[in-house]
Amino acid sequence: MLQLTLLLLLTRAFTASASHFYGGTMTFTPKGRTPDGSLMVDFRFKHALSVGCTRTNPWSCYSGSCGNITRFIMAPVETYHSSAGDSWCQAEGFVTRRIPSDKPFELRAASSGWVFNIRGGGGWNLLTYVDLGIRSDTNAPNRSPLTTIIPSIRIPQNCPRRISIMAHDPDGDRVRCRYGQIRDVECGDCYQHQNFHLDQDTCTLSYSFSSLGAHVFELVLEDFPTQPVWLQYSDGTMSLRSPQSESSTTPSPPTTASYWLSQQMTSVTAPPPVAPMSRLPLQFALKVDGQVPSCTEGLYLPRFLHPTPHNGEFLNASVDQNLEIRVKAEAIHSQFSEFIISGPLNITKTITLDGRFAELTISWTPVQNDLHDHFPICFIAVSQSGSDVYHSEMRCIIVIVGHITGGDEANVVCTESTMTVEVRKSSIIGLHDNHLRLNDPSCTLISNNTHVVATMSLNSCGTELEEDDDNLIFKNEISTFDELNQVITREHRVEIEFSCVYPKKGTVSLEFRAHRIPYVFTERGFGKFTYRFEFFHTSLFNRMVDPSTYPVEVALKDMIYMEIISSSSLPNTVMFVESCRATPIDDPTYHVFYSIIENGCVVDDTVQVYPGNSSEYRFGMEAFTFIGMHQEVFISCSVILCQAEGISTRCAQGCINASAPSAGHHHHRRSVGVQTSRHYISQGPLRLTRSSTIEGSSMSLNMNLVVCIAALLAAVAMLSGVMVFKTKQSRVKYQVLPGNDF
Template sequence: MRVTTLTMMHMSVFLLLVSSASASHYYGGFLTFTPKGLNPDGSLTVEILYREAYRICFPYQTWYCYSGNCGITTRSVTGQIASYSGPSYSWCQLETILIKNVPTDSPFEMREASCCWIYAPNNNAQWNLFAHIDLGTRSDTGKPNSSPVTTILPAIRVPQNCQRELKLLAHDPDADVVRCRYGILPNIECGTCYQHPDFFLDENSCTLTHFPTAITGTHVFELVLEDYPEQSIGVSHRDGTQLPRYPWTSYSQTTTSSPWQWFTSTTTSTPWQWFTSTTTSTPWQWFTSTTTSMPWLATTTISPPSNALSSIPLQFIVQVDQSVPSCADGEYLPMFQSPTPEHGKIIYAAVNYELAIKVKAAARFSTLTNIFISGPLNITKVVNANGNTAEAVIKWTPGSDGFGEHFPVCFVAESVLGSSFYNSEMRCVVIVVGHTTGEATVSCNEMTMTVEIEKASIPGLNDGFVRLKDPLCTLMSNSTHIIGTMSLNTCGTEIEEDDESIIFKNEIVSFENTSTIITRTSELNIGFSCKYPKKGKASFSFTVHKPPYVFTENGFGTFAYQFELFTDRLFNSMVDPSAYPPQVNLGEMIYMQIAATSPILNTVLYVDSCRATPYDDPNYPVFYSIIENGCIVDNTVVVYENNNTMYKFGMEAFKFIGLHERVYITCSVILCEAGNHTRCSQGCVNGTATPAPHYRRRRAAITETSSHFISQGP
């Protein structure tokens, strides 16, 4: 009977492959799921999301129920989210959202299979996707499990001669441990299940490393993501069954409590029954074979899949291109720059509020052409590619149906030189929807933005733990309002523009008290902006010259720093703002002055560090130190005056070696109350001295401001 069932299954797969042989070539896909709650009739609602990529934009296949009761689909939405057209390949990525009503919380499995992958060595063209879903109640959370969250660009380029890392997104909404592995069940969760000897998959970190030994061309990856609890738990179901789930480190194939025991089940209702067969015609023998002629055994002996909380597929291709002259990021291969978020960053958004993510990439010797993204439906991007740099603003407005969910977004920058195309690293972020928002009153003038929030409009607000986008920028608070004033180029303010306007955007967010491990306050995320028309009668104009930097902090009120260049050592004549960028000769002295203005009397200005960069970014990797930890490190620096509110200094002009013609000077400055033991009173702390302790300001006695970056130039 088992042999007959197995034969029929293989026949159905064969017929499916034959019927789909003319389908457009496949580039990969994945599936995730999110429980959405209990219905009045006792059924459960679950959201199934899957993305797949084909050569052209057409949803060729659909998932079907492989085992268990998969319920009925009550709503289905499909749309295009990304596409690419290039000399090596073209693809279109589609997203489908299925809302299902499932009558039981017992485990079920979904599968999709067809033909054909795009051409790739070591691949037989067949593809298979498989997902194991369990909606039982977890003993640790009291809720059903959510699968890991992931996405990916369908095709990633790497040069043949470079070792490159592809960091896969493996985020879990339940804070479980996520592991990535190769698919190992042929015709179930993979086609050939090939494990590439020229790539190393770190299953714990979900990082795929390419070694410079891989042949050029297309390489198919059929991976599986699984989540495991941090501690041993049980998953209970209405039919009375309770399945134990263990942390990954506690799994053992020799103990009776091991989750491997479920593979030996002889119950006919489970699809795993055929693994217990001892006949040579069963595919179980493939996993125990030591024959090296089978490609899936080329690198290691395969073990059966583990009993995770859930199992979802992740499939894609890696295109190994011809060699690149240099493997260093930022030369031929694009490199992401600030304010691009780091890989794995959690970004909070609110229902019906537009979220904007800014991405920037550059390369010295190749031309940036585009920034590609894979994100949720209705996500948009505006890309400005200009020579050696490219910037993109990714925008998305979550709807109410996304409340509480985690949405993945990945992006890659591409550049070209002649007929060669290069990809940056892939970065991915997770957008979490559902934070508290309030209304902000904003006033704008030609140099500053002022924002006010009425405390009564946000119940439970702890005004002691709110700040602007820049963590170093805090806010003032009185009995009724939270208030902040900042200049247009400080505190993490981002600049966007369209054909009509220039927009300065920031947000007020809450942060946690790091001395505790719990919170009883709502998270806060309130965006605000100032919009200025580009055309028509305007009261001011935008120039290269930086206006005064304005900040607001509790205990210091609103204070400002002004960073200016002067024509000589007497500091009587300031360089005219209309003359920016000023031109100076190499070796010529340049004179700079930092002045502080504060409503608090008896304050001290302290210049902690100054560095030069070729771009207006203090974190740019190419920099030259002028002052560090209050100590002068450039031997041409002369300090002409250093009093409580004024710092005047000069140095010989220089240029960066290479293509950089401009220099920006950025300094980190602090304002302190005089007479207190603060960072200002410590002065120079050189590298050989014992590091000075970091003084965390107590709210009962605030004696110094946060450290703020101010810059001038180029």
């Protein structure tokens, strides 16, 4: 009875607000099942009005079983007042519904009163199609796309503009935007503006020229899977959803029910191939103003500057921690007056105006109920010149809510020679298995169902050494990337810094030596693998040079014997040494170098290659020294590990003569699981003996205090691992979402 009374009051209130509607939208997120099998679903909807922001749209059940409301919250998210007469307020409603069935249903809101526009006024209609079936690709209920928008956008008549509509799907579906077509159901007027072009695939609205005044857009967002997906329902039925452009083979229905289901599947139905997973309304007003003296952004029209997030960027937030988003804009010939935002409940803004520049700080604190959800936020900068009002481009971002990793969510293991970091996937939203790397981009990570894992030696994968008065600190970082070999990104989502700390003083005996410990790497498709690079006394390779005797002293023209051995948990792998060079310092990129092997081909006349198995490479060469004041020689090699059966791998290609026409092998995309990235390993130093009478095979002890590490790493009890998670955010305060239950 209470809900019916509330609905009647809201309907009357909304009907009274004629000619005041600026648009609205709705999204939904499943939140799990109750003991009786009902689904709890959160609905978030927005509407904008010129008066009465606290009113709500009278959403009602249009078809199917829509359940009942168990929680309702309504509050403004933005209020805008303009001297040009364009004033409005946007509110968000948060509703939790208990849904008895996971079969599709529809919610609808309708009333009269669109803001006065070039076609008059007229009624408005919002329709949301909800399907909560269990997806065969995620084993979870279907989620809707996410969207929000500034409800009233202004553009100059003489400036072509492109408006990117926020259309993000957390299930990874393809989202398309179209005009509403069913009058008095999906839309009121259903008018398609001729001077605007809507790219349905990219959800981009382009403007060239149109008459002055407000233009109403009544759009519909639909999501389609990228591959055929079965939806399973608790009544035993199944339904197929296909990509909008179907070209792949339809899969068979799943043979086992998802854990969400409690009943056996009994029938299968197949809807039309282009049926969407869900259908959402997105309606707003766009006002074409008079002409501006210049369409160049930054003069009259505001232009965004660093550190403003790029459109479509993903940011991470943590439960109960304030997220701050910094925005900066510039306009030389107009005066800043405002920033307009649209986002979730409890979002706030702080504005600083400073002449030609303006800054905005958006603040929002997620609560526990927001964990693992995605939230869109849009913003626009506003400036004025006299009575003329100018809007910047609209930018929208997605905030993904996780929580700070701690306890058993992540672990750093420090040993005598390696660091291992394990991060639970569920602890940080935004960890994408195939787009994770360490400081060295050639070092990727491996993963299982629950964790991502990286293991590296203390001298590999870009590990950095720092020290203070008491400790040696080895640091590295897991980060996401767009393209593996790029050095910049505009989509940086998460950074996880970790370190191992080793005390300089302790009960262990300290021994510093230059000898390199085995190189340890992890990479998708190969797991954990190692390379060992050693010097030997003879061509029999049966007596390795004692690591404690480094740097190794040799005489000119003495033979130096070297062996590289790979070790992998995968069977049937082969190792390929692509290049080796000598440098006078421990830096393979140093400008002074001498090539020994290039492109898999021996280039030094004294080199002899000795037989070995597929995981070994043995070679020797005459000792030499660099001309000038160089006392030492370091040997560095680039190595690749391949699957033995691969016929197009770099290992299979072997020596490629640099003088021959290029076969383009440097431009081939590496096939994950067929060969690893190129890794660089080194050993040394070699040092020329003081006396030429010393026999070539003799080696002497000479301690080197330049490179450190080794025996002080022996006591695991004295080691500690540290991990720091960064998401490009400022730290903050706590805020709890208010709530009332009916």
